Structures are given as C-alpha cells and as structure tokens.
Amino acid sequence: MDQIPRIFSYDGSFDGLLCAFAAADGEGLERCGFVVEGGGRPGLWPPTRVAVHAETAARFLERLRRSGGEGAVQHLVYVFLAEVQGAEPELYEFARLTLQAGTSVLGMRTNAAVRRVMDWKAKVGKEAHRCTGLxxxxxxxxxxxxxxxxxxxxxxxxxxxxxxxxxxxxxxxxxxxxxxxxxxxxxxxxxxxxxxxxxxxxxxxxxxxxxxxxxxxxxxxxxxxxxxxxxxxxxxxxxxxxxxxxxxxx
Known part of the structure; x- marks a missing residue:
C-alpha cells in the first residue's frame, strides 16, 4: 500500500511557502503536497499547518542561493509571482534537487519539474519585460x-x-x-x-x-x-x- 503523501498548509505568502518547503525538506520528503490555508475544500487527511518564521524562510532561501546561485532564487520568486495554482510540488522538487545537487539544476531540462519551473519563470519574465514598455x-x-x-x-x-x-x-x-x-x-x-x-x-x-x-x-x-x-x-x-x-x- 502506498504511503499517504504529506500535505503542508501555509498562509499564501512567499515566506510561508519557504517555511513549508523547509518543513518538508527537514523531514527528508521527496514528494508532498502544499495548500494555502482557507484556499479550498479540506481533503480526507488534514494538512500539517506550517507557521511563518522570517528566520526560517531566510535560512532556506540562503541555502538555495548557496547551492544553485541567484538563478535558483530568481526562479523560485518568479514562479511564486506566476500565481499558478498547484505549482508548489514542482517548485518544491526544483528546490530539493538544487539543494541535493549543491549546484544549479537549470540544465536538467529532461526533469519535468525543472522544465515546468523554467517555463513558468520565462512567462513571468516575458510579461514583466513587456509591461515595462506598455x-x-x-x-x-x-x-x-x-x-x-x-x-x-x-x-x-x-x-x-x-x-x-x-x-x-x-x-x-x-x-x-x-x-x-x-x-x-x-x-x-x-x-x-x-x-x-x-x-x-x-x-x-x-x-x-x-x-x-x-x-x-x-x-x-x-x-x-x-x-x-x-x-x-x-x-x-x-x-x-x-x-x-x-x-x-x-
């Protein structure tokens, strides 16, 4: 029987997302789910609520920066700003792979999560650039x-x-x-x-x-x-x- 995946809930903020990622990574979870508090109907198993701590968020972001450079951090920020519903699992996998590799994983386009994160980031960057002219x-x-x-x-x-x-x-x-x-x-x-x-x-x-x-x-x-x-x-x-x-x- 497959193990029931862990679900983490956060407040919808960027710091909250980072804290949720830190909690999942701290438990060594490869795959898990993330939901925004009050963002939908509850599932069969209640999610684990993650409190927001600025220090925890900053430490996780700094770990990502040391491992994957500014490019990894920028991808995380841009995809959060993309506001794609349900993007958290792919974004978490991207962050986890970066931390494991200790270097940038942006060359791993064969990985579905990395590829989707890069595509979302490109769409946000394109719109931001377009808006500066419009x-x-x-x-x-x-x-x-x-x-x-x-x-x-x-x-x-x-x-x-x-x-x-x-x-x-x-x-x-x-x-x-x-x-x-x-x-x-x-x-x-x-x-x-x-x-x-x-x-x-x-x-x-x-x-x-x-x-x-x-x-x-x-x-x-x-x-x-x-x-x-x-x-x-x-x-x-x-x-x-x-x-x-x-x-x-x-």
Whole structure:
C-alpha cells in the first residue's frame, strides 16, 4: 500500500511557502503536497499547518542561493509571482534537487519539474519585460504620475524597480487593477498604497488631458489604413493590454 503523501498548509505568502518547503525538506520528503490555508475544500487527511518564521524562510532561501546561485532564487520568486495554482510540488522538487545537487539544476531540462519551473519563470519574465514598455503614465493634478495595468501574473514587484531607476526624481504610482495592489515611489523608497481612487481619470491634470488628445490625433494621422494588420498588432501587443493605452487601438 502506498504511503499517504504529506500535505503542508501555509498562509499564501512567499515566506510561508519557504517555511513549508523547509518543513518538508527537514523531514527528508521527496514528494508532498502544499495548500494555502482557507484556499479550498479540506481533503480526507488534514494538512500539517506550517507557521511563518522570517528566520526560517531566510535560512532556506540562503541555502538555495548557496547551492544553485541567484538563478535558483530568481526562479523560485518568479514562479511564486506566476500565481499558478498547484505549482508548489514542482517548485518544491526544483528546490530539493538544487539543494541535493549543491549546484544549479537549470540544465536538467529532461526533469519535468525543472522544465515546468523554467517555463513558468520565462512567462513571468516575458510579461514583466513587456509591461515595462506598455505602461502609460498619466500626470495627475498634484504632478504624481499614475499608471495602471492588469497583468496575467503578479509582475508589479518586478516592474516597479525598472521605473524606480527610470524616473528616480518623480513621484509615481503603479496600480495593478486585477489584484488591487499598488506601489508608489516618493523619490526615496517604494511603498505600498492603500485606497487608490477608483476614478483616477477625473484627477488628470489639464496638461495631461491635452497631451492625450494630441497623442491620439498623432497616432491616427500617422496610421496608414492600407497597411492595417490587426493580427500582427495583436501578436506584438496582446489585446488585453489595449484598454490601458492612451491611443487605444481598435
């Protein structure tokens, strides 16, 4: 009779996931399950609840860094931000293999878990890179720059540092509408924002409104109707991003 697999529950945070991995690895488990507390119907066997300890999470992450380098840590972070339901077992196997090997396992593409982790990481990285070029900042009346988007993955923590370097002297807010998350840069540090106004368009500066009108006229005048290629346009700029562009292509 096969042994009943252990199930660990955690609070849904990144530190919580690391603590769950540390608990499973501490018991020498090769395969086990992970669930987020309150995230679904309980199974036949209650999961083992793992408490969150920042020190435990930091130690596990440092072990992974020493074994697999920054690449292993980056893959762990990116896949967590991918928000793929049920990805924990593959991510745990990736981490466990890295710790066992004592070196990077990113060359082990024949391993299903490693391959899936690398594929998920690539999708998150691609979307984060794409969003750095597609975000449109709008000037509000108080001179704050505001940008909104609805990414498939939770790429806000990856996108914000890019604009921190790009606009270091400006005050700006990047708002993930899908998750209700926002990060602001005040010229000194990044910090989360609570309670972003719903109707931000009503707060635009007069100069911003004028620039938007001019930009739409420019894009319309520049377009050549005979060369319109909607399929190619969607290929380079998926339609789900269009509604947050100033030019709003049809």
């Amino acid at each position: 975000l449109r900042f709008m000037e509000l009346r108080d001179a704050t720059l505001y940008a909104r988007f609805e990414p498939d993955h939770n790429v806000l923590p990856l996108v914000a540092p890019h604009f921190q370097r790009r606009f270091p002297q400006d005050n700006w807010v990047i708002h993930d509408l899908r998750r209700g998350l926002a990060l602001a840069w005040d010229g000194q540090e990044l910090h989360p924002v609570v309670g972003v106004p719903e109707n931000v368009d009503a707060l635009l500066s007069r100069r911003e409104t004028t620039f938007q009108e001019l930009w739409r006229e420019y894009v319309q005048a520049l377009a050549v109707p005979e060369r319109r290629n909607p399929a190619l346009q969607r290929r380079f700029m998926p339609r789900r991003y269009w509604k947050h562009l100033v030019e709003r292509p049809n």
